[in-house]
Amino acid sequence: MKAVVLAAGEGTRLRPLTRTRPKPMLPIANRPLLEHVLEAAREAGIDEFVFVVGYKRERIQSYFGDGDDWGVDIEYVVQETQLGTGHALLQAESAIDGDFIALNGDRIVEPSAISAVIDARRESRDPVMAVTRHPRPENYGVVELDGRTVRSIEEKPPAHAVTTDYINAGVYGLGEAVFDDLRAAEAEGELAVTAVLREYRDGLRAVPFDGLWLDVSYHWDILSVNDRVLDRSGGSEFEGDSSSTATVHERATVVDRTSLGADVRVRPGATVLPGTSLGDNVEVGANAVVANAVVFADATIGDGAVVRDCVVGENASIGPNTTVEGGEADVVVGSDIHEDVRLGGVVGDNGSVGGGVTLSPGTVLGNHTTVDSGCDVSGRIETGAIVRRG
Numbered sequence: 221m222k223a224v225v226l227a228a229g230e231g232t233r234l235r236p237l238t239r240t241r242p243k244p245m246l247p248i249a250n251r252p253l254l255e256h257v258l259e260a261a262r263e264a265g266i267d268e269f270v271f272v273v274g275y276k277r278e279r280i281q282s283y284f285g286d287g288d289d290w291g292v293d294i295e296y297v298v299q300e301t302q303l304g305t306g307h308a309l310l311q312a313e314s315a316i317d318g319d320f321i322a323l324n325g326d327r328i329v330e331p332s333a334i335s336a337v338i339d340a341r342r343e344s345r346d347p348v349m350a351v352t353r354h355p356r357p358e359n360y361g362v363v364e365l366d367g368r369t370v371r372s373i374e375e376k377p378p379a380h381a382v383t384t385d386y387i388n389a390g391v392y393g394l395g396e397a398v399f400d401d402l403r404a405a406e407a408e409g410e411l412a413v414t415a416v417l418r419e420y421r422d423g424l425r426a427v428p429f430d431g432l433w434l435d436v437s438y439h440w441d442i443l444s445v446n447d448r449v450l451d452r453s454g455g456s457e458f459e460g461d462s463s464s465t466a467t468v469h470e471r472a473t474v475v476d477r478t479s480l481g482a483d484v485r486v487r488p489g490a491t492v493l494p495g496t497s498l499g500d501n502v503e504v505g506a507n508a509v510v511a512n513a514v515v516f517a518d519a520t521i522g523d524g525a526v527v528r529d530c531v532v533g534e535n536a537s538i539g540p541n542t543t544v545e546g547g548e549a550d551v552v553v554g555s556d557i558h559e560d561v562r563l564g565g566v567v568g569d570n571g572s573v574g575g576g577v578t579l580s581p582g583t584v585l586g587n588h589t590t591v592d593s594g595c596d597v598s599g600r601i602e603t604g605a606i607v608r609r610g
Contacts, residue, residue: 221338221393223266224312227254227325228274228299233438233553236568236586236603237533242276244325245283246442247516249449250479250497252283253436256328256449258290261321264334267292270315271325272308274299304410306402313399322413324390328445330431333391340427341393348425349417350391352433360435361388361414363426370424373414386426388414389433438553439584440563442531446514447495450477472504481517505540512546513564522575529564529581536567539575539593549582552600568603 231243238246244254258269269287273280273296280296287294295315299308309322319341321334333350340348349370351363358379363386364372373388392413401416417424432452434445466484468474474486477494485503486492492504493511502515505523513527516534521527525538528546532538546564550557565583567573573585574593585591586603594609601607 221266221318221320221341222268222270222316223261223321223323223334224270224272224309224316225254225257225261225323225325226272226305226308227280228272228277228308229302229326230275231326231437234436234442236584237439237442237531237566239587239603240276240534240569241279242273243436245276245279246436247497247499247514248328248436248442248446249453250481250499253328254280254284254325257323257325258284258287258292260329260331261323261334262290262292263331264338266321266334266338269294270312270320271296272299272311273297274302274308302410305413306405306411306415309413310399310402310411313396316396316399319393319395322392322394326436327390328432328434328449329389329391330429330433332431333389333427333429333433336427336429337391337393340425341395344425345395346423346425347395347398347417347420348393348427350389350427350429351386352389352429352431353385354387354433355385357385357387358382359437362386363388365426365428368426368428369422370417370420370426373418375412375414386428389429391427392417393427438551438558438561439531439566440529440551440561442514443495443512443529443562446497447477447512450479450495450497453477453479466498487523499534512562516569527564529562530579531566533567533569533571533587535569536571536573538567538573539577541575542573542577542579544579544583545581547581549580551582551584 227244231238245252465482466480468486469488471488472486472490474492479497481500483501487506489507490504495512499517504521508525511528513530515532518535520537522540524541527544530544544564548560565579568587571589573591578596580598584600591607
């Protein structure tokens with residue numbers, strides 16, 4: 221079977237980081253989120269892929285090319301306007317001949333879950349979807365089951381109305397008939413894949429699994445998912461081939477559950493603690509501490525800085541003795557307030573944070589933001605803003 225991977229969206233809740241890259245290209249353990257999806261599907265036996273791309277698609281196409289580096293074939297189709305997952309899937313019709321697997325390009329799943337969907341589709345000939353349990357099902361598509369039959373799929377229902385913890389895992393086994401069904405579906409605004417699936421009623425089969433399922437929807441998810449992936453990798457990647465050009469001073473400390481990209485420089489007395497990924501050409505200054513952080517390529521952490529629970533964008537700089545204290549915060553995303561999430565802060569691409577700055581937990585700095593030395597900053601700062609003392 222081919223795999224259709226839906227990777228056309230921006231991920232607006234992850235701005236400012238998605239202002240310059242599509243959501244599937246956000247780095248997790250120093251590899252794009254989409255690469256983890258591809259490798260899981262490849263391990264499940266798939267070697268032909270159709271990537272549905274759209275928003276800033278050149279970032280995806282230039283990175284993955286024809287798939288030869290992964291030993292697979294990749295074909296691209298374009299969703300010119302992001303009108304939902306169902307509309308995205310419909311764009312792949314010309315590339316599909318027979319049964320196929322559909323995957324979300326922003327969710328990491330166990331290869332065994334993909335294999336189970338493939339097997340179930342081959343055995344039953346019915347449309348199938350993977351489901352998994354989640355402690356907060358109301359944040360996703362809640363799936364009501366009757367044995368292995370899907371009775372209903374409801375997107376983000378009120379928490380008080382949820383009677384099951386099963387959610388849609390975003391892995392589907394389908395046939396060509398789904399394209400006619402998508403064309404016939406009526407939807408106000410965006411068309412979701414589930415708008416068609418829920419109409420199959422007794423004909424939709426569930427494939428439950430309880431393995432790895434990681435979703436990146438918010439900034440704090442980048443940190444937690446990065447930590448989970450590093451934890452599963454079995455320790456520090458510093459000595460692996462991908463980090464062979466990193467330089468760690470003999471008086472610096474890099475512990476397990478970390479990942480260092482090419483040409484990383486960790487200066488004397490610096491400490492890199494668990495849950496941290498440092499992208500290519502990142503520099504961590506003398507006596508700095510970086511913990512549970514995802515630092516994008518070409519960023520700089522100044523001497524004596526303390527950076528915890530933080531996402532640092534590409535080519536951003538954090539000045540000497542600056543503190544991102546980390547911990548839990550209430551964070552506003554759009555019209556929603558998310559309480560007690562673990563997010564020390566976000567520094568957008570090309571952001572510049574001066575020396576002796578303090579970022580309160582939950583602070584989000586837009587791309588190209590400048591924060592002068594000595595400032596205390598909190599809340600959300602828009603792209604291109606200049607923050608001065610007083």
